[in-house]
Amino acid sequence: MAAAGDAPWLDDAAGRLVRPFTVSNGRTRPTMALDLLSQVRATGATPLGHLGPEHARALGLCRGPLPVAELAARLRLPLAVTKVLLADLVDCGALTAEPPSAFRHHPTDRALLEAVLDGLRRRL
Known part of the structure; x- marks a missing residue:
């Protein structure tokens, strides 16, 4: 059974009811x-336009900073x-985006990469 928030867009038997690229027009x-x-984060500003x-789900998830991949x-x-969705939200002032270099971890930081690898191993 699909989760309550996913009901109109997901069906357990059929999968996604709306093709992904339809979402981005x-x-x-x-x-x-x-x-x-x-890292993207909601600004608290009301987005202009429809x-x-x-878009609304993405904005709701961005109360704190989150990486694009997550x-x-x-x-x-x-x-x-x-x-595309996140760029739309940045363009209308609802989100801010910071490059990864603006944060304390660097993508080549050995400790960070090992933590990611350990996490992946636990999930497999």
Whole structure:
């Protein structure tokens, strides 16, 4: 059975009822560069214009800083679609995005990479 928040878009037997690129109106390129480790966070500003349900879900998940890759996983959307949605939210002032270098961890930090590897091993 699909979760309550997923009901209109997911069906356990059929899978996703809306094709992922329909969510982004067929767009495959975001209006800004977003890295997998870019951190996005809600600004608290009310977005201007119409937002789709996935935009609203993404915005709701961004109360604290989250990396783009984690948001894609939580939204169950391809990374390209997630980046388009997040760029839309940044463009309308609802989100801020920071490059990974603005945070204390570096993608080549050995301790960070080992922690990620340990986490992946536990899940497999």
